[in-house]
Amino acid sequence: MSPTLLLLLALGLGLAGWLAARARAWSFRRASPDGRLASLPSYHAWYVALWIVLPVVIFVAAWSAIAPGLVTQAVLASPAADQLPAFGFQRQTILNEARAVATGAAQGVFNPLANEFVEPYRQAIGKYNWIGIIVTVLIAFLGGVWAFLRLKPDFAARNRVEKIVMAILLGASLVAILTTLGIFVSLVFETIRFFGMVNPIDFLFGTHWGPDPMANAANPDPTRYGAIPLFWGTLFIGAIIAMIVAIPLGLMSAIYLTQYANPKLRAWVKPALEILAGVPTVVYGYFAALTIAPAIRDFAISLGASSASSESALAAGLVMGVMIIPFVSSMADDSIAAVPQAMRDGSLAMGATTNETIRRVLVPAALPGIVAGVMLAVSRAIGETMIVVMAASTAANLSANPLESMTTVTVQIVAMLTGEGSFDHPATLSAFALGFVLFLVTLGLNFIALRVVKRFREAYE
Amino acid sequence: MSARDVSVFYGEKKAIDNVSIDIPTKYVTAFIGPSGCGKSTFLRTLNRMNDTIPSARVEGEIMLDGEDIYRSGMDVVQLRARVGMVFQKPNPFPKSIYENIAYGPKIHGLAESKDELDAVVEKSLRRAGLWEEVKDRLQDSGTALSGGQQQRLCIARAIAVDPEVILMDEPCSALDPIATAKIEELIDDLNGRYAIVIVTHSMQQAARVSQRTAFFHLGKMVEYGRTSDIFTNPLEQRTQDYITGRYG
Amino acid sequence: MSARDVSVFYGEKKAIDNVSIDIPTKYVTAFIGPSGCGKSTFLRTLNRMNDTIPSARVEGEIMLDGEDIYRSGMDVVQLRARVGMVFQKPNPFPKSIYENIAYGPKIHGLAESKDELDAVVEKSLRRAGLWEEVKDRLQDSGTALSGGQQQRLCIARAIAVDPEVILMDEPCSALDPIATAKIEELIDDLNGRYAIVIVTHSMQQAARVSQRTAFFHLGKMVEYGRTSDIFTNPLEQRTQDYITGRYG
């Protein structure tokens, strides 16, 4: 029997317990002199139902892990087992196939030997199904009875049920911590392996990036693993150029929408702007590479910049900036609108014009929210790969000239992980180290941002 | 400042009904009346702060120096610089104390140099009776002050641009008695230098600080006169009832 | 209900200093005093609504039916069902009028059937003097009512769970005089059925609706007694000063 069916069974039993407990609570209630219970009947019902379902869920989880093993053991004990290949994959597929037929997931077998096992499988599965069902019912029954016997008119069922609810809430918030931990774990081992091959000092402070995934893996050239140009490229494209576009445009849009535009226009323009963030990045990539980049090159050449190439950090950054306008504008819009009216009134009553009020009072007061929006936007920009690949190429340059080609950390991560290099090569492993460092950096930045925002937040309350 | 047949509407609803009043230039005028009678609404019409409420509409004329402030060419910015306002809840900007005071002079370009600005800030704080308390921490945030100090800061901010009229909408309702006493002292001090209009729900306060009192009820101005007359010898029964606590 | 040596702290700051008071079960008790003196704070200790303020801490005991409501095993939820509360600003739930009233009875399981619930809703609305005005639109949102109606709705909501005590924190301060009059009428009506404690900043109101008055000042209870005595013949100079408008 599949775990799904066992769970359905448990739910059915839980429902039965729920109804029984509720009926009992109602009978208490009729019997009590003031018609009042410590908790509502439905809380009694939930209490019993949870006591039935939760233990069963735990059991089913455990059972679905061990039952297949037990079934296989039983099958292997059958006489036909002697014909099986001794070990390995072949044996496993034959068994799998026989099981698929036995459970009805497949019509016929592909490997004739498997036929022999269909019947043993059927029997073993049948047997363990029964065991599973019986134990499930037993556990449900025991849990249900135990909980049921505790019901009394003054039993604080609500408190207990709510404790479980609180535990679930707490559990949900722990998912974030687990995810963080998961990221850490999934990066750290390969990172350590990488640092075993390339000195972290060379990696973190080197200024030349040019790993060759096809080169000899045994003694990598540490001078080719300097990540500074990547981090610089990331910063330059994602955090400087893109922000120079997105912050003024996003902020000005938000200001116009909250302070000047009439509400009807705002209701239309705001969602329209949000579409900008939803356009697939491939589209932006082509737009950047085939429209913006050549235009920038021609413009630069007309100004006399001889070395202008059509791959430039500027093209990638500009287009990326457009893409993240809505992140800035939406968050800024919300936080400007949330500045207390008293601040606005205070400034207007001093005889300030609207723009003076916005620039000198509203924007500073809304700064935490604006910063949060910018942070989201920056992270989106940093994580973006397609636009960079298409418009700024994948060559790592350490340069302050926006007309040169550059690349970013995430582009390299993707390139290394989906390239032709082998996975024990330091070039490929460097992707994990890059990810790890990037992760630590964002963690640090967020730590600082959180502090700053907290401090700011006290400001106007 | 004088109002002629002023009515104010919020959408369809008439919140002020045909009020005419002359506000003397060197006295403190108090507006009293039960909650919702339109005191705040009328006060805000005096410096066009109700322009910020989209649904609000004003009829009638309000004259300042012989000019109707609702006439089409009126410069609202200048008007508000001339008619300052202090709100019920102290609302200092989340900036330093210095910046709070310097804000008005800066945007209006009233000080030509840093020294001049310093002088304006000091003078305003002194007049607001706050100088001694804050002179050592002008760079602290204005929001770090106590409620009473914040309210005096807001008053200092208003007088920093040298207005002709100061409007105060229940400036003490969020304050404790000691802070309230300080503000009242300050109003006494400023009296004679500026025209002051104060809205209050406390008749005691009106009696203490004002020379003229206007009693509003359900959007109408019921009675207006010398404070002493209103409190001891009101002409209208409603005023009498209100003052003696029959309602409100 | 009675309080013994109750002090309340917000963090370090003492907001209520050693107050002892016996609140009679069938009368209206008014708390008056200048702003910030701790009236609301003390009121909220009576049904442990200050549990929601993380920094608040209570010392002393408050006895309800011979039990200290701050003892460790106390069921706060049940306490609040027994000691209801009405707030300064009317705060109906954004649900239908019916749902607003039925909410309390539902979560406490006070009605076994729909009919019974209907009956409770009708009874509560009648007592709150709102039935006639809303009986045809019980499914309209509670927030669509006027301010005074909303406040009566909140009172109806509080009495729907049949509390022993009703606490009201400036229930009329956001209302116009007509709505205020209705609420006061209602309090008069409820008087005798429930113990009612009302905080007000209006001495007139205290004088009109209460039988007992407590005067608070700077966190201390200065004087407590029959309302008529307090208003005509206070024992303390501070009470006298406040009532006659020297401060506040």
Added chain:
Amino acid sequence: MSEQIAPTRTPAFEARLKKRYAAEKRFKTMGLAAIVFSIAVLIYLLGTMTLNGIGGFQRAEVAVPMDFTQAGISADPSVMGTSGAVQSLEAQGLPDVVEYFAVEALGEEGADEIGSQAWRDVAAAISADPGIVERQETFWIPASADLAQGLAGEGSPELQALASSLAEEGKLAKNFDTGFFTRADATNPQQVGIWGALKGSILTMIVTLALAFPIGVLAALYLEEYAPKNRWTDLIELSINNLAAVPSIIFGLLGLAVFLTIFPSYRSAPLIGGMTLALMTMPVIVIAGRNAIKAVPPSIRDGALAVGASPVQVVFHHVLPLALPGILTGTIIGMARALGETAPLLMIGMRAFVASPPDSFTAPATVLPMQIFLWSDEIDRGFVERTSAAIIVLLLFLLVMNGLAIYLRNKFEKKW
């Protein structure tokens, strides 16, 4: 007023005032310009995409009249409509029949340029309507990719010539390709469809929503309503904010290292893709959810507490329903981002060729943005238009999702 003119009424003041009004005007114009610029870019992008993509919904087809009365094909009603139909027809020589009629209609050259699999379309039609074999019928059969290119004026000159002559005779035309919405990926641009990827996206989004929404909402409720303010909750807050900022590719590595280790057989499956994207989406929902919960007026909580509701009841009866519109806004932003995301899915095997639409959450699948990415790098030029068409489908999907959220938001929005 006083003998001395007030500083706010001097001519100098009025002169400055003029400048300030000018600045005001400039500022407002800048704001308007920012919006106009953003909208213009949007319109440009949408416009070019629509222009490029509109052709992607069509395909070049040739008209082949077939007179089955002479063909000797029998459509056994017991087989037709079942999975054996195609085999049965193939065994009866349907491919040759089709070939024959194609030569009849288009000449040798033209017949070479119908897809080698064209007979399958005919077979499907017969299977659906066995009556066809009794009569004469004109089929529109997809042209080969080369001929389609020729029709578009590209490719070799011979084919261009052939295409234009066929087109003149009315035997070759671009028809609306309804099959584009029912087929999955293929190697031939004439045969591709978007349904496989669209269904993959739908399945993935369902998993993402089913995980990220409850977890995000519950976490937001916990943090905003119950969590004590201590180091522990600071840590949770930090990790949530950080997760919102971590580049998406890193979530792919997480999915690879964690989910695919636990469920190795679900590589490429929407289930794993959805789980990975859920981790990415959850922080966005938490952050937006917390803001929405914060915006619920405390007076509502007080009101409920004061009638004796427990904290859990307060939250689930009052706070959550009121915060829902705001939570939905966050959800939609997060889901929109997840919908367009490719990088993390690269790592868990969704950059794949899947020729049939996924039939369950655990079947191999790809998603719309990935399909767009794959098609954009196809060698065959017929994919250019198809790529744009796929982009339009993605945007429409996005719009539908947004519209739904806005509708729900308005529905739940209550005034207080």
Added chain:
Amino acid sequence: ACGEKGAEPIHAVGSSTVYPFAKSVAETFNRDYPNLPSPTIESTGTGGGFKLFCNGLGEDKPDIANASRRMKASEFATCQQNGVTEIIEIQVGLDGIALASAKGGITMNLTPKMVYEAIAARPYGGEQTNQKWSDVDASLPDVDILVYGPPSTSGTRDALKELILEVGCDTNPEMEALKDSDKDRHAQLCTEVRSDGKYVDQGEQDNLIVQKIEGNPNAVGIFGYSYLEENADKVQGLNMNGVAPTYENIANFEYPGARPLYVYVKKAHIGAIQGLSEFLTQWTKMWDRDGELAKIGLVANPDDVMAKSMSAATNYDTLDGSELK
């Protein structure tokens, strides 16, 4: 993992170069065996493909790895460690890399030596001073060097290095000698490309390279031959050693840019995974000169290799790890 699934689809992972062909095979296979689930072809990159492939045997592990380079000894060792002992190696065809420019754009008669000198980071260990093609060789036009090519992570780049750059580099006897004395240094000097903007790493987006050179008549693009063929109306191949990049010239190795493409199959999975052997047969049906392989712009194996591949695909000859490097 709970045994409730029907037959597992065939699962291939690996190179994005083999991907189009593998797709095509899978599609035909899917038509011919409609009862079997359609094979899943993933484009993970060769390295990523081998990592998955060598992770062990089992239904949930890929059956096939597509590769645009040969398996490395280290990867083979990983495979062995994880129990993937018997591996069938099949060379399915060749991918030509082609140098091209826009139609009507720059035309040149190049040699590997010229290409090397034009785009190497340090030609023969000296400084790279060539700014224009004419600096490289007087016979070449007087225009700035601008080459769009594959990134270091791609197989095309590997082929470029091996088939053109190293050949050009080794025309210099010093370099030739260095090969034996200091392999790493030789690799570095001979294969590293310049990063001053004259050689532009263009990600693995060959269509984009086509579009970029189309927009710039003086630019040269390096990409898979298939893209050249498909876009014959827009771009023109550049001669190398006087030979044009055409199908014939690549197939007979006269144009120096053909690299082999492989698929690797787990022998243990044949007979265990339904349809796998039929799937292999399907490959052999499609890789002829006039088959699907050629249609998508790849190049068929030379006859001797074809025979060997055919044998591997039908007799399941396994790979001997000692051949690998």
